[in-house]
Amino acid sequence: MLKNKISLVMLLIASVLMVGFINTKPLKQRNLKILPADITDEKLDSLMITYNKGLGVTCNFCHVQEVKNGDTTLNFASDDNPVKEEARRMIRLTIDINQKYFNYDSKIHPAYLTRISCNTCHKGNAYPEE
Numbered sequence: 001m002l003k004n005k006i007s008l009v010m011l012l013i014a015s016v017l018m019v020g021f022i023n024t025k026p027l028k029q030r031n032l033k034i035l036p037a038d039i040t041d042e043k044l045d046s047l048m049i050t051y052n053k054g055l056g057v058t059c060n061f062c063h064v065q066e067v068k069n070g071d072t073t074l075n076f077a078s079d080d081n082p083v084k085e086e087a088r089r090m091i092r093l094t095i096d097i098n099q100k101y102f103n104y105d106s107k108i109h110p111a112y113l114t115r116i117s118c119n120t121c122h123k124g125n126a127y128p129e130e
């Protein structure tokens with residue numbers, strides 16, 4: 001009886017471990033130099049949409065367009081559009097301001113702090129007026 005209970009417990013532990021193992025998806029291979037490597041698709045999308053809104057642009061302002069089988073697509077991982085590198089400096093700047101001057105919640109990754117955003121300075125304009 002006791003033996004049976006022990007094997008049952010062992011089986012339970014084993015299955016919990018197995019499920020845990022199956023659920024640990026490998027990180028997506030992304031070309032991220034500033035944003036966290038473990039960012040979720042949802043978080044990445046919502047950040048990118050704030051860039052669109054803040055600058056009054058569409059995704060192709062920073063991401064290079066490619067034509068594949070007659071279809072135009074955006075290559076998000078590519079760094080061929082120089083504006084993307086400019087944007088990286090701006091993301092860095094935004095993170096730094098938030099972290100240095102407004103970081104009241106250190107549990108949140110600084111890339112996700114929103115006190116200052118692109119829109120704070122840009123106000124829907126890619127090239128803000130002086």
Ligand code: HEC
Nearest residue numbers: 030031032033034035048051052059062076077084087088
């Ligand atoms: C103002 C410039 C800018 C705009 C506009 C922009 N992005 Fe990005 N995007 C970036 C930068 C910069 C990175 C890389 C960030 C890093 O290096 O951490 C990036 C990364 C990405 C990635 C990750 C690519 C990879 O390496 O796997 C995806 C996906 C993406 N953007 C989608 C979008 C979508 C969809 C839109 C429109 C809704 C958009 N972006 C609009 C600047 C921009």
Ligand code: HEC
Nearest residue numbers: 051083086087090091094116117118120121122126127128
């Ligand atoms: C503290 C204010 C401020 C914040 C915050 C800010 N920007 Fe900027 N950004 C500027 C200014 C000012 C310019 C114009 C620079 C110039 O004319 O040389 C600029 C220019 C740019 C440019 C044009 C390229 C260039 O270097 O001239 C891009 C792209 C850009 N910003 C993206 C972003 C993105 C994306 C964010 C949010 C992640 C952001 N900015 C946040 C102030 C800001």
